[in-house]
Amino acid sequence: MFILRNCHLIFCVFLGIFQSCYVYANSADELWEQYKSEGAINSNLPDFSHAGFFLRDNQNDSAEWDVYNILEFGAIPDDNEDDHHAIQQAIDSASNNGGGIVFIPEGKYQISGGAKEGTIKISSSNIILKGEIKDGKNASVIYLKNPSNGQELGLLGESTTDLRSIAALAIEGEANDFVLTTFDNLDYPRGSRIISVNDTSNIRPNQNIRIRLTDPLIDTENPSKDNIDLVKLLTHPFDYSDEEIKTFGQYGKNVEYITKVRRVIDDSNIELYQPLRFDHLSRYSPTILKFEGISNVGVENLTFESAWQGQYVHHQPFPIDAVDESSIIRTVTEQDYGWVAIWGIWIADSWINNVVLDNFTQNIIVSNSAFIDVQNLQLKGSGGHAGLTYSSAYNILTTDIKFEGRYAHPVSIRAWTSGCVFSDLNIVDSAFNDFDRTGPFIDFHGLFPYENLFEKMRGFYVHSGGDSDVMPHSGVRNTLWNIESPEVIDRFPYASNELFNTAATSRSNMYKYYPSSFVVGVYGKNNLQLKINSSSEDRADDFMIINNLNSRDIPFQSLYEKQLEHSKSNFPMPPQSPILLE
Known part of the structure; x- marks a missing residue:
């Protein structure tokens, strides 16, 4: 229920064992x-200060690394012949020697693609794939000749044989379900950092770990919307119907994320950098597993191109008027x-920097990964299905991105993704195209991605895809801060100027598919008056906290930078040297 008291909204909820009365702030300052x-x-x-390459200030000086020039392994630029064997040999040689810089000099290098054996793969730590810069521009081009011929297509992150893994470049670590310890002896509310575990012998400072929780009520064989616990906590107050069967069934049973240990206090207590993003109750059987992925991998100063002919229309073949398979x-x-x-x-503590992606239907896909910097990208060419796609991804920092191509899902997150920050993103064409279904969309694609930050973005608004059985689009406390929408929002004629859009429900329920969101300082270009559920008023209700709507007047431009400054002062890196586990 809501109680108006001293101009603040107080909302009492009963979830888990914690009964809390939340005092909602009236402004961004509050x-x-x-x-x-x-x-x-x-x-x-939420706390977003731990996004990105966590040890960037302590990483090894790559200037001292050995360099593996692909020309020395047989690559020949600009000859229209396949070079993937030479590039792969250079990567493998660096890997066999503990790592190094794989240097790709100026020129265009063709890779055949099609199958896994025709693409480039990095599968070990400490590898930097680095191109050459000439006259201030990327001079090294990797050119993909053929599309994936894979057949498997499922939930991103479930399988390394997914047809989308047959990419120009695949960076693949390995999964490992080895249990390090558990902490199912106590209940921990959101915001906790110190947890008591059964054993710390396998835990070290700065170690990446996986935490898995299990919803005790979900029966994957006979799922029911009335039997959910953890799922309800992460999507409150979304009202489930029988349609969302995969959310409260096969995919909702386990929730997992990757985080990092700050210090080992003693033989039964550890401290995390990232405070817990939701209540971790003992009945969820919290378990800490080993993170086996690779780290310290970089992709720099490269242009990726493909032979794709484009002419994309969302979920349609080419030509779209083909009468049978033969045509x-x-x-x-x-x-x-x-x-x-x-x-x-399965990547962590890595980066992608200064990369041009030209003419791909899927540009970058990251899953089961954490603490990555993705920065200074240009997406161009024919446009296509998706720009940046993160699934089961955690604490990824994405900055300085320019979208020149048109995509159905320019920015897409899904499947428990949390802690990711998107800052300084700009899109050239901010109009919705009714023919190919592309547009300037922030896409929450289902299975409740929660606590992610979108800030300092120009030309975007929220419109999400995803099947009805994995709704709601998002989980709790996703945050929109300092975003300028296009001057026209017309994804649906019946929802003109609405900030939150979806085809999953009626106009009056659209915003409910983004539960417990924060909206601060979001405004329309050229004084467009944005609406959320037909209203332009600031307010707090059980679905959203809205401050400074249709206003540029906010106390600071970047929530991420403000939180980072605060975090460095209050929770600095421990004095000991960083440890990256192999």
Whole structure:
């Protein structure tokens, strides 16, 4: 229920074992002061300060690394012949010697693609794939000749044989379900950092770990919307119907994420850098597993191009008016998923920097990964299905991105993704195209991605895809801060100027598919008056906290930078040297 008291909204909820009365702030200033004094507890703003390459200030000086020039392994630029064997040999040689810089000099290098053996793969730590810069521009080009011929297509992150893994470049670590310890002896509210575990012998400072929780009520054989616990906590107050069967069934049973240990206090207590993003109750059987992925991998100063002919229309073959299979030139699968630039799975403490992606239907896909910098990208060419796609991805920092191509999902997150920050993103064409279904969309694609930050973005608004059985689009406390929408929002004629859009429900329920969101300083270009559920008023209700709507007047431009400054002062790196586990 809501109680108006001293011009603040107080909302009492009963979830888990914690009954909390949350005092909602009336302004962005109050939101910040609440966070600064109390931390990321109760209904306060999430903590986004740990996004990105966590040890960037302590990483090895790559200037001292051995260099493996692909020309010395047989690559020949600009000859229209396949070079992937030479590039792969250079990567393998660096890997066999503990790592190094694989240097790709000026020129265009062709890789055949099609199958896994025709693409480039990094599968060990300490590898930097680095191109040459000439006259201030990327002079090294990796050119993908053929689309993926894979057949498997499922939930991103479930399999390394997914057809989208047959990319120009695949960066792949390995999964490992080895249990390090558990902490199922106590209940921990959101915001906790110190946890008591059964054993710390396998835990070290700065170690990446996986935490898995299990919803005790979900029966995957006979799922029911009335039997959910953890799922309800992460999507409150979304009202489930029988349609969302995969959310409260096969995919909702386990929730997992990757985080990092700050210090080992003693033989039964550890401290995490990132405060817990939601209540971790003992009945969820919290378990800490080993993170086996690769780290310290970099992709720099490269342009990726492909032979794809484009002419993309969302979920349609080419041509779209083909009357039978014999007249189809490019299948739906190829048009949607067949041309991928970079695929990454089970990666941490790594980066992609100064990369041009030209003419791909899927540009970058990252899953089961954490603490990555993705920065200074240009996406161009024919446009296509998706720009940046993160699935089961955690604490990825994405900055300085320019979208010149048109995509159905320019920015897409899904499947428990959390802690990711998107800052300084700009899109050239901010109009919705009714023919190919592309547009300037922030896409929450289902299975409740929660506590992610979108800030300092120009030309975007929220419109999400995803099947009805994995709704709601998002989980709790996703945050939109300092975003300029286009001057026209017309994805649906019946929802003009609405900030939150979806085809999953009626206009009056659209915003409910983004539960417990924060909206601060979001405004329309050329004074467009944005609406959320037909209203332009600031307010707090059980679905959203909205401050400074249609206003540029906010206390600071970047929530991420403000939180980072605060975090460095209050939770600095421990004095010991960083440890990256192999």
